[in-house]
Amino acid sequence: MREIITHDAAETVRLGRALGQLAQAGDVILLDGDLGAGKTTMTKGIARGLGITGPVKSPTFTLIREYQDGRLPLYHMDVYRLENGGAEDLGLDEYFDGDGVSVVEWSEFITDLLPPTYVRIRIARTDSTDDTRRITITAHGGDYVRYEDVAFE
Template sequence: MEYCSNSERDTEELGRRLGERVAPGTVIAYTGDLGAGKTAFTRGLARGLGVPGQVTSPTFTIVNEYEGGRLPLFHFDMYRLGSADELFDIGWEDYLARGGVCAVEWSENVDEALEEDTIRVDIRRGDTDQQRRISIQGGPALEN
């Protein structure tokens, strides 16, 4: 499904709608340019899961964990990982076993480790500085 976001708020809202519908064990794989809105989408995802507090990019920590919602959220940034082998070194299988939602930025760096039922979210810049074109493949329908 293709969506057009005209603001960061719209991007977060789309993430919220997905967060309200995902099941335990869901993996969401993001692709998109630097600054495209992957973390904004994840902030909305966290809100949809009922996760309290601020959501920030895990660029320097590789993974941020958020508890307190209906499901835990594990927010990964794979930008600095060179291969899927490194993903397993950081305990990927342990995170999957915890029954939360794994949101994976820069998923193309570890794509071979992701399962077929992974929800794919691609975020690209649109016609204006604020506009984003968001493609979501797999997962629940997000119609209002």
């Protein structure tokens, strides 16, 4: 487990970029945190680290957005709306087992559908009044420990 503090959105994007540079085909990155914690901001950075240059938008209403123009495809998922079920019909395992990187916001709503190995990134606001975030990176199996070792100062 690794804990990192970011002090503004730009720093969160910079951390995400460093994580995206570490990403490999088939990686599953879970982003957990309250509304407005910075999950989509982190995903924007991951996209930049994958070489994706276009705009990255929250997939809240579309559930999944695909970005194909980087060194690996990015599958950005927001499963918040699946709190009461329905994810079984989405074929998420095809994304998880695919050739891209899957980033899943609100993963607690699809726990039974997650692969056995992944990295979980928890983003939490601190008690301060600014944009400071406490980001905890925890590897769960496989070689995901490389995310805990991310070079970020």
